[in-house]
Amino acid sequence: MRPDPFNWLWRRYDLEVDGTTYPDGVSVHAPSYVVVDLNRACTSYDAVAGLDDLSADGGAVRFKVYGDDTPLFASGVVTADSGPVPVHADLTGYKTLRLVVQDAGGGPLLNLADWARSRISCR
Template identity: 55%
Template structure:
């Protein structure tokens, strides 16, 4: 034996729009926690700022979605913005929490603007919570997107 250290297994990528809900999945991969999570539309094909994204999730601009990671995960990545179905109206602010600590927060993103990239390291986190707040009191029904949202584990 040469004493070489084996390479770690490659990361497993979990698209947010394909996650099971806790109780439906087998508990070995990230799962959306029902009961505490807001309405969530797991989608294929959404548009932010005139750019089409293959997948992602949509929520209202007053939402909180909790994901139990169920394993060691390394990062959360997405592109966030106001869905073009709002015809350029509305605004929102996006946050990512790891357990109970805010790890990332956007500025106010307005309808028609380009998506904002998100990259959040997740080492040591057991859960993530994706929070969207309206940009103003008038924006509570704004449709907000987490496009190309991925959790990398392993």
Template identity: 50%
Template sequence: MLGDHTRPEVRLGRSSWLWQRWGMSIDGTRYGHGISVHAKSTVTIDLNRECTSYDALVGVDDMTLGPGTVRFSVYADGARLWRSPVMRGGDAAVPVSVGISGRKTIRLVVEPHRPFDSVAVADWAQSRISCG
């Protein structure tokens, strides 16, 4: 982990590759910021303080060419709080909003729907953790 442990931080040793981006695009709509990951990924975030919600818009990035169907999930302290429908390239972004009060860790997971879908790039656009 990097930082002073007083705010949410990605746990590097327990997370997959991620690309913090500005200007990502899902179904032709551009978003100001977020993270992009491979279709099989886990990003673990230690909250380090009392936080109330996690919000994002998720989808397959427009840079994915060809196949790419994925499913997104949000876990907190090991319990799944939210799961998307199966999403394909060209689908509109789906909003995520989960309460995380009293939680210590959240985990953002993307799973390929079929084995060859692991080449897809998946986006957590407008990704935001709200803390007190």
């Protein structure tokens, strides 16, 4: 895993998005990215993406998933009021997975973004 060198990645347990507790995931501030080298034949990435309940009101982000440099998933604007979004991306044939969070308003102090229940399925 290669996190954005200008941001941090917080591996967490029991993170909360919209009042729901998820057993595991990662939190980042927007804007940021994380690259995962797949190192074997993987078939899919699944997660629940949203603003963490620790975020202050007013945050807004967009979540994107890439296989190598190919866009595989893009959310609309996600806020605390809109709740989390399910993420699914087909990874067949890709060597890297890149998870991107873009600021859509509010700035980094308000945009604590979660990739909750992240799962990469491989053969």
